[in-house]
Amino acid sequence: MQKFGGSSVADAESIKRVAKRIVDTRRQGNDVVVAVSAMGDSTDDLLDLAHAVSPIPAPRELDMLLTAGERISMALLAMAIKGMGHEALSFTGSQAGMITDATHGAARIVDVTPKRVRAALDQGAIAIVAGFQGFNRGTGDITTLGRGGSDTTAVALAAALGADVCEIYTDVDGVYTSDPRIVPQAKKIDFIQSEEMLELAASGAKILYIRAVEYARRHGVKLHVRSSFNNNEGTIVYNPEDGIPNGGNVEEPIITGIATDSGEAKVTVVGVPDIPGKAAEIFEIVAKTNANIDMIVQNVSEAATGRTDISFTLPSGDGQRVIEALEAEKTSVEFLSLQYDDQIGKLAVVGAGMRTNAGVSAKLFRSLFEAGINIEMISTSEIRISVVTRADSLNEAARVLHTAFGLDGEDVAVVHAGTGR
Amino acid sequence: MQKFGGSSVADAESIKRVAKRIVDTRRQGNDVVVAVSAMGDSTDDLLDLAHAVSPIPAPRELDMLLTAGERISMALLAMAIKGMGHEALSFTGSQAGMITDATHGAARIVDVTPKRVRAALDQGAIAIVAGFQGFNRGTGDITTLGRGGSDTTAVALAAALGADVCEIYTDVDGVYTSDPRIVPQAKKIDFIQSEEMLELAASGAKILYIRAVEYARRHGVKLHVRSSFNNNEGTIVYNPEDGIPNGGNVEEPIITGIATDSGEAKVTVVGVPDIPGKAAEIFEIVAKTNANIDMIVQNVSEAATGRTDISFTLPSGDGQRVIEALEAEKTSVEFLSLQYDDQIGKLAVVGAGMRTNAGVSAKLFRSLFEAGINIEMISTSEIRISVVTRADSLNEAARVLHTAFGLDGEDVAVVHAGTGR
Incomplete structure (x- = not known):
């Protein structure tokens, strides 16, 4: 299972690049199913049109409208793959069996019945599925899954098909110990537990949506977050109950990452x-x-x-x-x-190792104190400590703690232009 | 039944204008079903994208791609109508029961089962249906009807629903005795027999597609071709077996219209x-x-x-x-x-009255001879005479015959900017 976001299929050239990558995976002997988002900013363009014709667009019609976006990208992607000589078939959410409840704009998946996707794989074809969209059996209407819906589509299909891995392609190399634009010493995380990923996502890390991570955790889907611009290994998100993936470091760090949120x-x-x-x-x-x-x-x-x-x-x-x-x-x-x-910043230090290591909060408070950064609010979970600071101390706080908890890499992380989703 | 072409829904403003017109028709007590084309040039834009990713786009995927166009326009139109306080529901070709064979790009309609459209009407809603698209039951795939497909959708739905009339909205006032850009004295035809309309369409008149006219004729659907820019009565296309429509002139002219084709x-x-x-x-x-x-x-x-x-x-x-x-x-x-x-022009003189009037061809040949226009080829049907001339005499030939057969109106026809489809 592979998922490509809007920035990976923003124009004809990108679509051809992604098609080549998919064909390469297929030629390595894998069955490939791909979930794809709408091209670049096309969803925003459709939203603008909707608001131009109606101040409060009807939710059913808004879903009908927005689902045109993935229909375009998936058909183009399937064409591009066929143009490279490999069989490919595109499927809408409804054709792929993404059955949801009837809540327009934020539908929940109630069943996944990817009969046609399986049949396509059995024929040796690559299946391209529209992300973000579903179908309600009761009303016969088209629905959308809401923010991050394409990630959820990919994970749900991976679960239903029993995929080995669900690769989430993005424009960065994986999940980082902190946002490299803020903490230049941030380094890519090779392996992260799904629970830690959930806490990071909930605390402002934009790389994966909570809902998709939660779905993956519940259904035992291994996620691989990686770049669509190179072939580097990215970050594996795994359930510790399933054991640490091959090549994983058994010595787990106390702190896995630091998320910041200035919004x-x-x-x-x-x-x-x-x-x-x-x-x-x-x-x-x-x-x-x-x-x-x-x-x-x-x-x-x-x-x-x-x-x-x-x-x-x-x-x-x-x-x-x-x-x-x-x-x-x-x-x-x-x-x-x-x-x-609204001049506050929120920072979360996340790590499953906190469970068995005392003194994390003491170290956190001391480090910030020594840097002269005042803490305004504190909240904690079993594997996370969140603090609120002044907005203008947030980035400094992240850098200080990144160093204090030994997360700094040797090289300065490379940040792609246009990082983020 | 109403059908709006791409130029009538080219942008948000046009969509709101069309929505208002539809709501007015509904408020006059009519059940309204609308077939709509993709916005403006959006189909061409999608085609360009398809050719940018693949030199010969796969037909199944091309249909998947192009059908996104009507999905966008129909959802926007339904939103706009709801924004005006009237209930509206949009339906894809598949949801509206447009069942076709499996020929991608030029599918034939094999059945029309508009259950959901009827249910929407029964609830008092206006039904908006995507033109041009259908669904094949065998493959479960989306199909398109080919050129002029939205006209065909409208006529097929009108037939299946037993609509009183199928109004084809366009950017001219109706069917003219000749192209007003070539023959300034051309006048709007109030009533035309479907067979005459077929011959005119086959001879180069662009206003209606042959296939939709043929479907209407076979299924007894009354067509009304009219402008989406004003409320004038347009042209009624009728079957003579059903009698001449109310207000129709019983004295039928020998010649109804003259079509030209320079392509x-x-x-x-x-x-x-x-x-x-x-x-x-x-x-x-x-x-x-x-x-x-x-x-x-x-x-x-x-x-x-x-x-x-x-x-x-x-x-x-x-x-x-x-x-x-x-x-x-x-x-x-x-x-x-x-x-x-390729420097030829083709001209056809059409009229059901030819059947019972001798001397039409003699008059045609004499008129052209007197105007010094040479005829290179001739072909005839029961109600049509076609001739081929030099390309640079075509317009002059049309004007001469328009006058000779008494078709000239008193006023010069008003030509809208952007006439044509």
């Missing part, structure tokens, strides 16, 4: 009466706005006033909406005021 | 042995090139040599191919030489 903001609800149920009230109001809140911190109550402050972080884009919703309920919740701060 | 060339096979079977040999060779030959003229054999000349016309684009094929068989056919002439 978050902090909301503080000041002077909340410290009585049971108030936090629930606040987060019910926030939940109604569909904002994706992340870290939550509640200060110790001041005995004198009987009031406390509650802070939480969320994507900056959701800020306005949440502030308005809370302001509207100020009287009923009885808080005193709201503070909004 | 043809003439091939003359010189010195063919005048023995049985030679013409068959020649046209078998031509048939293998898939060239679309039209008029055929064989001269009287010269007694002295026992040889004759055979001339035929064909679209200029097919010329090269046919000349090469014939040249390759020169020895076996034993002809002397080939002549190729």
Whole structure:
């Protein structure tokens, strides 16, 4: 199973390059199934058109519209492969048996029945499948899987077909210990546990979508994140229960990677009466706005006033909406005021080795303290420590911790132009 | 049933204009089904991409690719209608039950089962159907209907749904007695028999495709060709067996229209042995090139040599191919030489009234003779006379005959910018 994103198939030349790569894999004796995204920015172009004809495009029609994008790229890719003398057949999500629920724009996969894909492989053909799209049996309508949908398509098909590996092709060499644009000493990770990958993705690493990683973990699919611009080995994402992949280092590092996220903001609800149920009230109001809140911190109550402050972080884009919703309920919740701060940075240190190694948080706090970087919020999981700093200290914090936890590589990582998805 | 071509949905503004028109028709109490073509030149853009990735794109994949075009326009149109507060649902060819054979690029319709379209109408929704595309049950693959396919989609759906009328929206006011760019006195025809329309379409009138007219004739579908830029009545294409439509003039004119075609060339096979079977040999060779030959003229054999000349016309684009094929068989056919002439013009005078009126051909020959225009070839059907002239006399010939047969209108026809399809 291989997946190519939009930047890998942005124009006719790229499509031919990808086709050659696919044919090479086939000629090495592998059955090949490919999930492909829409060309370059074509999905954004279609979205612009949709908003030009209707302020709030109907979700069913939006899915119908957007799925035209992968239809174009997959047909071109199949043509290019056939032009190189190898049999290829393209399939829409519906033809490939990607059965979903009926939620337009963010459908969940309920079944994968890739009969036609299997038949194509049995004939010796390469199967090209449209990423991102599915089909609901009840309504007979076309659906889309939402953000990162093509990764999910690839993983779901890999699981259903029992593929040896699901290769996610991108424009960087793999998963790095940190973003090389921020930490020049960042190095490529050869092997990473799926749980660590999940924490990194959730903390701002853009290379893989959480949903695809989660699906891969649940269905035992081995992921290989690699570059479509060279033949280097990339990063293998594996389940530790399945054992460490061939060639894997048995000595696992305590810290695997550091993710940064500068797109978050902090909301503080000041002077909340410290009585049971108030936090629930606040987060019910926030939940109604569909904002994706992340870290939550509640200060110790001041005995004198009987009031406390509650802070939480969320994507900056959701800020306005949440502030308005809370302001509207100020009287009923009885808080005193709201503070909004979008000059924050979020950083997460992730490593499965944390489970068995004490002292990680102590080292983290000491390193940042010595660098003169103030920590504003802290939250932890079993294998992750996240901290919030001022936005302008974020990159420095990442570099300091990268060095402190021994992640620095010997060479400076090469960053491709246009890195990112 | 309404059909809108690519120029009517070329951009967001046009789509909103068309949406408004459709909603108006619905609000007048009609059930509305719309067949729509791909936006503007988007089909050509997709074709260019296909040829950029593969010199001879695989037909199955080409159909997969091109059908993305109507998917985009139909989804946008449905969104725009919903944005105006009316329920609308878009359907692909397959969802609308356009069942075809498996011939990619030029599929024939074998069945039309518009269950979902009917259900949408029963719910009070407007149904938007992708033109040009179908679905083959045997292979499970997407097909396209070939040139003029969206007209055919509209007519086939109108027949299957028992629509009162199939309105073909275009960028001119209807069918004209001749091309107004060539004959300024041309006037709009209010009513035309389907057989006459067939002859005009076959003789170069671009307004409707032969196949859609033929389908309409066989299934008793009334066509209304009209402008998408105004509310004027256009041209009704009807079957005389069904009676003349309301308001129709019972006195039918002898000549209904004059079509011109400057895209043809003439091939003359010189010195063919005048023995049985030679013409068959020649046209078998031509048939293998898939060239679309039209008029055929064989001269009287010269007694002295026992040889004759055979001339035929064909679209200029097919010329090269046919000349090469014939040249390759020169020895076996034993002809002397080939002549190729692309400086010809073809003109057809069409009218069901010819059946009962003698003297039409005499009048035609005299009028052209008096205007000093030489006729190079002649061919006739029951309701049509076609002649070939020099290319540079074609327009003049059309004007002379338009006047001679009393077709001139009082006003000069208004020609829209960008007339034609």
